[in-house]
Amino acid sequence: MRSSQFVFAVLGRAQGSGVLLARNLVLTAAHVIGGAHSATVAGAHRAPQQLRVVWSDDRLDAALLYSDVRLGPTPRLSAVATDRPIPDCTILGFPRIQRYEEGRPDLDQFTGTVLPMAGLLRHTLTVELDRPPATEIADGPSPLAGLSGAPVYADDGLLGIVRAVPRGRGHRRLECLPLTALLADKDAYRWLPDDFAAPRPVTATHPRDQPYEEEYAQAVGAAYRRTRIFGLDELGKRASEWDLDTAYISLEAAPRDTDRIRDRAAVPVPRRIDDLLADRPRVLLRGDAGAGKTTLVWWLAAHAAAGTLGPGLAALNGLVPFVVPLRSLRARDDGFPSPGDLPRVAGLMIDAAPEGWAGRVLAAGRGLLLVDGLDEVTQDDRDDAHTWLSGLLARFPDTRCVATVRPHAVAPDWLGAERFEELTLLPLRGEDIQAFVTAWHDAARLDADAYDRAALDELERDLAQQFRHNPNLAELARTPLLCAVICALHRLRDGFLPETRWELYDSALTMLLGTRDERRRVGSPDGIRMSVEEHRQLLQRIAVRLVRTGQTEFTREQALQSLERDLPGMPRVRDQGTPEEILTHLINRSGLLQERTDDVFQFAHRTFQDFLAAKELVEDDCLREALLKAHDQQWHDVLLLAAGHCTRRDLPVLVEGLLTAGSGTRKRDPKTTLYVMAALCAQHAAMLDESVHRWVRKAVRSVLPPRNQQQATQLARLGGYVLPLLPQPETLSAEAADAVVHLIAAIGGAEALPYARAYSRAGLRQICLEWDSFPTEAFARDVLAEAKNPLVIVRTPEQLHALRHVPHALALILTGEHDPAAVATALHGRDLGSLSLAANPLLTDLAPVRSLNLARLTMLYVSKCPNLTDVSALAELSALRLLELTGLRPDTTLDLRALADRTGVHIAVEGIPRKRIRGAAALGNRLTVR
Numbered sequence: 001m002r003s004s005q006f007v008f009a010v011l012g013r014a015q016g017s018g019v020l021l022a023r024n025l026v027l028t029a030a031h032v033i034g035g036a037h038s039a040t041v042a043g044a045h046r047a048p049q050q051l052r053v054v055w056s057d058d059r060l061d062a063a064l065l066y067s068d069v070r071l072g073p074t075p076r077l078s079a080v081a082t083d084r085p086i087p088d089c090t091i092l093g094f095p096r097i098q099r100y101e102e103g104r105p106d107l108d109q110f111t112g113t114v115l116p117m118a119g120l121l122r123h124t125l126t127v128e129l130d131r132p133p134a135t136e137i138a139d140g141p142s143p144l145a146g147l148s149g150a151p152v153y154a155d156d157g158l159l160g161i162v163r164a165v166p167r168g169r170g171h172r173r174l175e176c177l178p179l180t181a182l183l184a185d186k187d188a189y190r191w192l193p194d195d196f197a198a199p200r201p202v203t204a205t206h207p208r209d210q211p212y213e214e215e216y217a218q219a220v221g222a223a224y225r226r227t228r229i230f231g232l233d234e235l236g237k238r239a240s241e242w243d244l245d246t247a248y249i250s251l252e253a254a255p256r257d258t259d260r261i262r263d264r265a266a267v268p269v270p271r272r273i274d275d276l277l278a279d280r281p282r283v284l285l286r287g288d289a290g291a292g293k294t295t296l297v298w299w300l301a302a303h304a305a306a307g308t309l310g311p312g313l314a315a316l317n318g319l320v321p322f323v324v325p326l327r328s329l330r331a332r333d334d335g336f337p338s339p340g341d342l343p344r345v346a347g348l349m350i351d352a353a354p355e356g357w358a359g360r361v362l363a364a365g366r367g368l369l370l371v372d373g374l375d376e377v378t379q380d381d382r383d384d385a386h387t388w389l390s391g392l393l394a395r396f397p398d399t400r401c402v403a404t405v406r407p408h409a410v411a412p413d414w415l416g417a418e419r420f421e422e423l424t425l426l427p428l429r430g431e432d433i434q435a436f437v438t439a440w441h442d443a444a445r446l447d448a449d450a451y452d453r454a455a456l457d458e459l460e461r462d463l464a465q466q467f468r469h470n471p472n473l474a475e476l477a478r479t480p481l482l483c484a485v486i487c488a489l490h491r492l493r494d495g496f497l498p499e500t501r502w503e504l505y506d507s508a509l510t511m512l513l514g515t516r517d518e519r520r521r522v523g524s525p526d527g528i529r530m531s532v533e534e535h536r537q538l539l540q541r542i543a544v545r546l547v548r549t550g551q552t553e554f555t556r557e558q559a560l561q562s563l564e565r566d567l568p569g570m571p572r573v574r575d576q577g578t579p580e581e582i583l584t585h586l587i588n589r590s591g592l593l594q595e596r597t598d599d600v601f602q603f604a605h606r607t608f609q610d611f612l613a614a615k616e617l618v619e620d621d622c623l624r625e626a627l628l629k630a631h632d633q634q635w636h637d638v639l640l641l642a643a644g645h646c647t648r649r650d651l652p653v654l655v656e657g658l659l660t661a662g663s664g665t666r667k668r669d670p671k672t673t674l675y676v677m678a679a680l681c682a683q684h685a686a687m688l689d690e691s692v693h694r695w696v697r698k699a700v701r702s703v704l705p706p707r708n709q710q711q712a713t714q715l716a717r718l719g720g721y722v723l724p725l726l727p728q729p730e731t732l733s734a735e736a737a738d739a740v741v742h743l744i745a746a747i748g749g750a751e752a753l754p755y756a757r758a759y760s761r762a763g764l765r766q767i768c769l770e771w772d773s774f775p776t777e778a779f780a781r782d783v784l785a786e787a788k789n790p791l792v793i794v795r796t797p798e799q800l801h802a803l804r805h806v807p808h809a810l811a812l813i814l815t816g817e818h819d820p821a822a823v824a825t826a827l828h829g830r831d832l833g834s835l836s837l838a839a840n841p842l843l844t845d846l847a848p849v850r851s852l853n854l855a856r857l858t859m860l861y862v863s864k865c866p867n868l869t870d871v872s873a874l875a876e877l878s879a880l881r882l883l884e885l886t887g888l889r890p891d892t893t894l895d896l897r898a899l900a901d902r903t904g905v906h907i908a909v910e911g912i913p914r915k916r917i918r919g920a921a922a923l924g925n926r927l928t929v930r
Contacts, residue, residue, distance in 0.1 A: 093150025
C-alpha cells in the first residue's frame, strides 16, 4: 500500500500532503486546510479534484476530505506496539524541496526510524530521518514545508501522518499524529466504512518482506489465473488452459440454516457466493463433485493477491492467499503445514520466503487461508486435519479462511467451535446455466477461426434453447463440470445430447479416449495405439486402487506398479511398450490424467476417477465390497455411479444393499442419505422388481419430513420423485410443515408448484418467501394471490411486474435495483402496512411511496439506498409509526422536520451524524441515532 497512487498533494490555505484513509476519504493535517470547507487534491496519477472537508480538529491537527467517487481501497493500518526504535520506515509526500516545471510539487520519499519513547508525554509519533533533507535556512521556511499530512509507513502499514517539523536538529525530526489518536475521536470515526479494520500492532520492520510479497502475488497469479475448461482442450486447436475470469461465474450458495425473514424489518441476504463470503471471515464451503469449489478457491487466490476483487469482497483485496491443496499433501505423504511451510505447499514458482514471513503475515491478520479438499484426506486423518486447522487459527485468530469439503464428508458444525459458518454451493439453475453456456462458448471462440465462430454462435443459441425448454436437460447440468460436459458433447455431436448423468460421463470418456486425437488428426506419436476399452481397463484399475486407499493423487511409482500387475493380461498393449512408455502414453494422450507436481498425478476430475472405479467394481463383481463402505462419504459417488454400470442382475443388489445399510443405522442424517442414494440408483433401472420400488418409496417416506437442512438438501436431490411422497400439511406440526416447505422450495420449478399451492392454502405463509424457486408469473398467480396477508419479497424486475397478481399483500420487501417509476406503478393504491426498500442505488427520493394508500402505511424501512437524499414524501405518511433509515451516505442531510409534531412516530437513523439531521432537536427521544 505504499504505492504513490494513494498519496496526494493537498492545496488548501497552504500546500501539504495527504493519504487515502478509506475508499472515499483523504486524511491530511488540519493546518493545511486552515478552516476552509474544501481543498484541491491532486495525485501523481490523478487529475486535480475538489474535495469537501467533512471533519477537522485543530487539537489533533488532522482533517478528513470526502470524495463522491471511490478513490481506492482502504489501506492497512498499523500501531506502534513496542518501546524500541523501529527502523526502515517510509514517508511519502510533497515537500517544497521537491519541485519541477515552474515550481509544481512532485512526490518525494524519505526513510527513517520511529522513536516510540520520544514525544511519549505529548502523545505524538516521532520519526528521525536517516539523513537531513536539505540545509536549514535561518529564519526561512523549512525545506520540508509541504510534507504536513504525509503518510508514515512501517512495512506496508500506515502508522500516521506528519503534522510538524520542529526547528533544530537539522530538520531530521518529524512530529507525527498516530492513527490510534485519530480513531479515538468519535466524530472522525463515524466517517469510516463499516469494514474498516483495526490497526495491527507493529514491533519491527522487515525490509525484505515487501518485495517478496509482491513477487509472491505475481506467482499466485501465474499459478491460479488460468484453468482448464472441460471440452476445450479436447476440441480446440491451441490452448489447454484459459483465463479463469472467462470461465468463472458467481454461483449460488445457501447458509447451513437458510436465511429466514423473521420479521418485516429484515432484509434478505444476497445469495451469490461472493456476497455470502463478504461478511463471513471463516467459511466451510460444502459442494458436490464438480460444483466449482476448487475454481472458487483459485479465483479468490488470484484476485485477492492482485487486489482486484469487487466492492463486495474488497476487504480481501491485498490479503496474502495461502492455498493448501490437501490432495497434494496426501499424495506426497506430507504432514499438515506449519506457518512457515504455507508458501511452499501450493508449489508456486518462487524462491523461499524470508524467514518468518508467513508468520508475520498471519499475525498481522493479513492472511487468507484457502484449504481445498478436506474430504480428500482419509477418515482417520480428518481428526488430525481438524487439530491442525483449529490450532493454526487459534494461533492466528484474525486469519480469514475458506475450507472446502464434499457435502457430507464431515459432520455439521465440524468447525463450529472455530467460528466457521457453513455454506453449501447450490445446483446450477436457469440464469446460471445460461451464464455458464455463454462463458464456455466465449472461451471456445477465443480459439476459433471465423467459420468455427459462426458455428459456435449457432451451437450456443441451440443449446441455450434446449436448456430453456427441456427441464430434464437442465436437471443434468447441476454443476459447472456437468454443464461443461454438456457443452463439449453438444459441440462434438452437432447438437445431440445424452439423456442421463451416467450417459454424459460415458460419452465424455469416449470423447476423451476415442475421438480426441482423431479430431486433432494426431496419429500415434509415441508408437502406441490403444482402443477406448483398453484405455478404460488400465485407467479404471488405477482409479479403483485410489478409491480403495482413499487417495486422489498417485505417484509415478504407484502407477507403474499398477501397470505391471495389469499388462500381463493385455498382451496387445503390453507388446507395444514398457510400463513406463504405456504410462507416458496415458498421461499424454488420454486427456484424463494430469501431472499435478513432479511425478505426482491425478485424474482430470475426481468424478472421472469415481466413474471408472465404479465400472471396475461392477465388472470385478465387487459390489458387495463397495456396499461395506456405504457409510463412508468418499464412496457415495462411486456407489451412485455404479448404478449406471449395473446389469439387471446387479442393480437390485446395489439398491437393496443401500436400503439395508440405511435401516441399520439409527442416526437420521446418514439414514436419509443412504435412502436417497437407493432411490437415485433405482431411477437408473430399465427394469426393477416392483417390490424393490415399494421398499424404496417406503424408506424415503420414513425420513419425511426432514429434520434439518442437511436432510432437506439430500431429499431435494430426488427432485420430483419425492413430491408425491410428501405428507399432507394438516398432519404435520408447525416445525415439520416448515421443513417440508423448504424442501418443496429446494426442488422448485413448475412440478413443485402444485405442492407449494397446497401448503399455502393450508396456511403455511413461509412458502411465500420462496418466490425465487418457482416460475415467476405462475407463483404470483397461484400461490401469493391466494395466501392470506403474505409477506412478499421482490428481488427481480419480473417479480415486480408480476406483483399485479397479488393485490392483498400487507407487507412488501423490495430489494435490488428497481426503476423508481416501476416501483411507483407496482405500489399504486396498495393498502400496505409495512414497506421495506433495500439495496436500490437508483432511489434518490421517496416519491414512489406516494403511490400507496398513505393512510395505511405504519412502518417504513429504507436500507442501503446510498443515493437517497430527498425524504420530503415522509410528510404525507399520516399513519406512520416506525421509520428506519440505514445505509445512507454519511454526508446526506436528512430533513425530518415534517415529522416533529408526530408524537406517535419513532425514528431510527444509522450512519448519519445527528448534526446532519434537521429537526433532530424537536424529535427528542423519538429519534435514535446509531
